[in-house]
Amino acid sequence: MAAAVPLFLLVLLLLGSGGWSQAEPPRDSLREELVITPLPSGDVAATFQFRTRWDLDLQREKVSHYRLFPKALGQLISKYSLRELHLSLTQGFWRTRYWGTPFMQAPSGAELWVWFQDTITDVDRSWKELSNVLSGIFCASLNFIDSTNTVTPTASFKPLGLANGTDHYFLRYAVLPREVVCTENLTPWKKLLPCSSKAGLSVLLKADRLFHTSYHSQAVHIRPVCRNARCTSVSWELRQTLSVVFDAFVTGQGKKDWSLFRMFSRTLTEPCPLASESRVYVDITSYSQDNETLEVYPPPLATYQDVILGTRRTYAVYDLLDSAVINNSRSLNLQLKWKRPPESGYIHYQPAQDRLQPHLLEMLIQLPASSVTKVSIHFERALLKWTEYTPDPNHGFYVSPSVLSALVPSVVAAKPVDWDESPLFNTLFPVSDSSSHFVRLYTEPLLVNLPTPDFSMPYNVICLTCTVVAVCYGSFYNLLTRTFRIEEPRTGGLAKRLANLLRRARGVPPL
Amino acid sequence: MVSTCFLCQGLTTLAGLLLLSFGSLAASQIEDQAEQFFRSGHTNNWAVLVCTSRFWFNYRHVANTLSVYRSVKRLGIPDSHIVLMLADDMACNPRNPKPATVYSHKNMELNVYGDDVEVDYRSYEVTVENFLRVLTGRIPPSTPRSKRLLSDDRSNILIYMTGHGGNGFLKFQDSEEITNIELADAFEQMWQKRRYNELLFIIDTCQGASMYERFYSPNIMALASSQVGEDSLSHQPDPAIGVHLMDRYTFYVLEFLEEINPASQTNMNDLFQVCPKSLCVSTPGHRTDLFQRDPKHVLITDFFGSVRKVEITTETISLQPESGIMESSHEKDGMDEESLEPLKYAEQLPVAQIIHQKPKLKDWHPPGGFILGLWALIIMVFFKTYGIKHMKFIF
Numbered sequence: 001m002a003a004a005v006p007l008f009l010l011v012l013l014l015l016g017s018g019g020w021s022q023a024e025p026p027r028d029s030l031r032e033e034l035v036i037t038p039l040p041s042g043d044v045a046a047t048f049q050f051r052t053r054w055d056l057d058l059q060r061e062k063v064s065h066y067r068l069f070p071k072a073l074g075q076l077i078s079k080y081s082l083r084e085l086h087l088s089l090t091q092g093f094w095r096t097r098y099w100g101t102p103f104m105q106a107p108s109g110a111e112l113w114v115w116f117q118d119t120i121t122d123v124d125r126s127w128k129e130l131s132n133v134l135s136g137i138f139c140a141s142l143n144f145i146d147s148t149n150t151v152t153p154t155a156s157f158k159p160l161g162l163a164n165g166t167d168h169y170f171l172r173y174a175v176l177p178r179e180v181v182c183t184e185n186l187t188p189w190k191k192l193l194p195c196s197s198k199a200g201l202s203v204l205l206k207a208d209r210l211f212h213t214s215y216h217s218q219a220v221h222i223r224p225v226c227r228n229a230r231c232t233s234v235s236w237e238l239r240q241t242l243s244v245v246f247d248a249f250v251t252g253q254g255k256k257d258w259s260l261f262r263m264f265s266r267t268l269t270e271p272c273p274l275a276s277e278s279r280v281y282v283d284i285t286s287y288s289q290d291n292e293t294l295e296v297y298p299p300p301l302a303t304y305q306d307v308i309l310g311t312r313r314t315y316a317v318y319d320l321l322d323s324a325v326i327n328n329s330r331s332l333n334l335q336l337k338w339k340r341p342p343e344s345g346y347i348h349y350q351p352a353q354d355r356l357q358p359h360l361l362e363m364l365i366q367l368p369a370s371s372v373t374k375v376s377i378h379f380e381r382a383l384l385k386w387t388e389y390t391p392d393p394n395h396g397f398y399v400s401p402s403v404l405s406a407l408v409p410s411v412v413a414a415k416p417v418d419w420d421e422s423p424l425f426n427t428l429f430p431v432s433d434s435s436s437h438f439v440r441l442y443t444e445p446l447l448v449n450l451p452t453p454d455f456s457m458p459y460n461v462i463c464l465t466c467t468v469v470a471v472c473y474g475s476f477y478n479l480l481t482r483t484f485r486i487e488e489p490r491t492g493g494l495a496k497r498l499a500n501l502l503r504r505a506r507g508v509p510p511l
Numbered sequence: 512m513v514s515t516c517f518l519c520q521g522l523t524t525l526a527g528l529l530l531l532s533f534g535s536l537a538a539s540q541i542e543d544q545a546e547q548f549f550r551s552g553h554t555n556n557w558a559v560l561v562c563t564s565r566f567w568f569n570y571r572h573v574a575n576t577l578s579v580y581r582s583v584k585r586l587g588i589p590d591s592h593i594v595l596m597l598a599d600d601m602a603c604n605p606r607n608p609k610p611a612t613v614y615s616h617k618n619m620e621l622n623v624y625g626d627d628v629e630v631d632y633r634s635y636e637v638t639v640e641n642f643l644r645v646l647t648g649r650i651p652p653s654t655p656r657s658k659r660l661l662s663d664d665r666s667n668i669l670i671y672m673t674g675h676g677g678n679g680f681l682k683f684q685d686s687e688e689i690t691n692i693e694l695a696d697a698f699e700q701m702w703q704k705r706r707y708n709e710l711l712f713i714i715d716t717c718q719g720a721s722m723y724e725r726f727y728s729p730n731i732m733a734l735a736s737s738q739v740g741e742d743s744l745s746h747q748p749d750p751a752i753g754v755h756l757m758d759r760y761t762f763y764v765l766e767f768l769e770e771i772n773p774a775s776q777t778n779m780n781d782l783f784q785v786c787p788k789s790l791c792v793s794t795p796g797h798r799t800d801l802f803q804r805d806p807k808h809v810l811i812t813d814f815f816g817s818v819r820k821v822e823i824t825t826e827t828i829s830l831q832p833e834s835g836i837m838e839s840s841h842e843k844d845g846m847d848e849e850s851l852e853p854l855k856y857a858e859q860l861p862v863a864q865i866i867h868q869k870p871k872l873k874d875w876h877p878p879g880g881f882i883l884g885l886w887a888l889i890i891m892v893f894f895k896t897y898g899i900k901h902m903k904f905i906f
Contacts, residue, residue: 091603128653132653135655135658136631136655136656136658137657139629139630139657140633141633141634141635141636143654144635144636158857158859158861159857160859161856162854162856164854178634178635180603181603182600182602183602183603183611183625183626183628184629184633187626187627187628187629188629207626208612208626210611211602212609212610230853231855232853
């Protein structure tokens with residue numbers, strides 16, 4: 001009897017699983033993507049995007065089984081009647097001048113903007129509860145979002161997903177610029193990914209490398225999208241994006257060659273088994289930087305060209321699901337190398353030594369045609385010793401003019417001159433190559449106004465001090481050290497004075 | 512024949528007796544084991560770890576708290592049962608030469624920040640009010656689960672606090688203090704609401720022993736890094752990071768805890784001996800008079816780890832699969848697809864629409880407060896000057 005029971009159970013299980021094998025294909029799908037963009041300043045930007053699309057209308061159907069779509073976020077959508085949610089946590093600032101235009105930029109700190117469904121009755125209460133729940137999920141202080149930092153924009157922040165009406169009453173936007181992003185925010189963000197940090201592109205997400213960057217931005221975007229081209233039904237899309245910019249000098253040690261290992265201290269080994277697409281794109285639109293061309297190793301099997309952000313760009317594509325990409329080496333370490341033609345320039349710089357020698361800078365430059373080249377040097381003004389100033393320091397100090405020696409291509413080729421026969425003005429510079437002629441030009445000298453001390457001050461100080469000493473101290477000194485005696489006023493005329501004289505001669509007291 | 516029957520009967524009874532005695536022995540053994548099971552009286556473990564100092568030069572307090580966090584996680588308490596409060600962010604501080612790391616030893620051997628850290632209260636959220644609300648459970652209803660201390664009367668709670676303190680108080684973020692009396696009252700509230708079974712309180716601040724002087728609730732054991740009148744000192748600075756990395760007491764506690772594993776039988780008396788005066792310069796103190804059990808019977812893992820008592824059973828449990836739900840919803844979806852018109856995306860910057868939208872009228876509220884008072888004053892002055900008979904000109 002006891003043995004028959006487990007047998008019966010076994011049979012049930014087999015039948016059961018046979019029934020399940022005819023179940024419908026899973027209704028959610030994951031796509032992961034990494035885009036590596038070398039920036040004009042020598043840094044490298046890496047943008048991860050993980051997109052989970054769930055073919056389900058959360059508003060109409062009851063959900064009991066979560067597979068790829070994280071349960072924590074799925075429950076939020078139904079409980080708070082969300083139409084769209086966009087949360088970003090950013091450290092740093094995207095420097096558009098040096099790095100170009102970003103795919104998506106986020107403000108420093110935390111930004112949360114949400115569109116609620118129009119079936120909701122109390123938007124502000126849901127907004128407050130939602131920010132509290134999100135602060136628990138992402139370990140950020142989003143609970144500080146309240147009416148003092150929430151606004152309802154009226155013109156922008158239209159929904160990025162499907163919308164059938166845009167009454168801005170259901171939109172709320174808040175930014176917390178003081179928020180710090182650190183590993184405790186990355187950890188729950190990583191846990192929302194289906195493959196966590198175990199397989200696929202998410203193995204590269206190591207905190208100690210990702211936070212050693214000039215710009216770090218992680219975001220979560222939830223919105224409804226079209227399920228197919230006819231757009232008759234709704235799917236929910238969750239995008240998790242992470243953008244980092246690695247600094248060439250801090251992490252690259254000044255070298256311009258990059259590799260995945262140098263950036264992330266990891267390489268890619270396998271795609272995420274739950275992903276339907278797992279790709280790495282490398283921007284190989286070559287920048288004209290001193291004639292260098294960008295080479296990617298290993299060479300890509302496919303390229304992708306399109307107009308991105310207004311310019312035509314070419315990308316090298318590495319599809320991790322394609323077994324030829326991750327071959328026998330079992331790991332993919334992409335390397336970006338800059339190949340430059342052989343150096344034809346020359347730079348010599350000798351810095352100055354105080355009171356010994358001046359600066360010397362010599363450069364050999366090849367100037368492209370019809371272009372303007374500017375050479376600039378930064379300098380700081382220093383104070384000299386007071387004996388080193390000239391008697392007229394307010395005139396300024398002179399910097400010697402720069403010298404430009406150039407080989408200018410000639411319009412007409414010159415023939416070699418005979419030094420004895422030709423006039424003197426033609427034989428100043430020897431001509432070696434008839435296709436170009438040599439010129440030496442000078443710039444103007446530079447007159448620099450150095451900070452000049454006020455040389456009259458010592459004199460002023462001496463005068464003032466002596467006056468003070470004489471008047472104040474001198475008076476006290478006199479009062480304290482002089483003795484005073486009373487003197488009788490002298491009375492009487494000339495006769496009395498003569499008589500006193502005689503008496504004094506005799507030794508008798510005067511009158 | 513009869514004698515053999517008697518013999519065999521006797522044998523069977525003897526065998527029966529023996530079996531019975533063995534059975535009873537086994538039963539009493541099982542009872543003993545069951546007794547051991549609930550020896551400590553707790554079924555789950557919680558930890559509340561608080562660092563109360565802000566600013567870069569208080570790096571060591573964050574490192575202290577993170578070391579205890581790391582030990583507690585390693586010994587089994589999950590993140591959902593740990594409330595970690597850090598008053599400032601040291602790992603991603605712009606002054607940190609190694610971002611996303613917090614080190615405990617000057618040779619940068621141990622990164623206590625790790626890769627899997629979840630900070631529940633951070634930066635400005637670490638206040639005396641939030642700390643007391645977490646302990647007593649009086650939290651606003653919208654607080655997420657990870658920020659609550661959901662302990663019951665069978666929970667053993669470890670509370671670790673570090674920062675700058677004085678005689679009878681602990682400073683929070685350089686702007687407010689919590690006194691030992693408030694703390695004792697909070698623990699009494701917890702006892703009255705049956706929020707803990709046993710509580711271990713560790714504090715690493717200057718004059719730390721003053722913080723546990725006023726406790727009066729049962730089942731509390733307390734440790735402190737220094738006595739009243741003594742300062743707790745820091746361990747060693749790191750020349751690359753530029754600040755002191757840890758406090759001495761917690762450094763030696765961390766060293767002690769690194770040798771504990773979930774199965775170890777080390778007891779509290781060993782923890783009391785952890786940092787003698789020769790190493791710590793201050794005199795660590797402890798208080799066990801409120802605690803029911805003898806400290807030498809209290810295991811370290813009773814508070815620092817989450818050792819689950821597991822019972823193995825050989826019964827089988829069968830589950831019924833529910834495949835009905837998934838199929839029906841799929842059918843419904845197939846029907847809806849044909850009947851709707853296509854949906855469309857919103858225009859991102861509809862300039863014409865933006866320019867021509869009308870401004871929304873604000874709801875009208877009757878005037879109140881200052882405006883009402885001002886108008887009442889004006890009307891009163893008017894009628895006083897001109898007399899009430901002029902009202903007929905108005906109405």
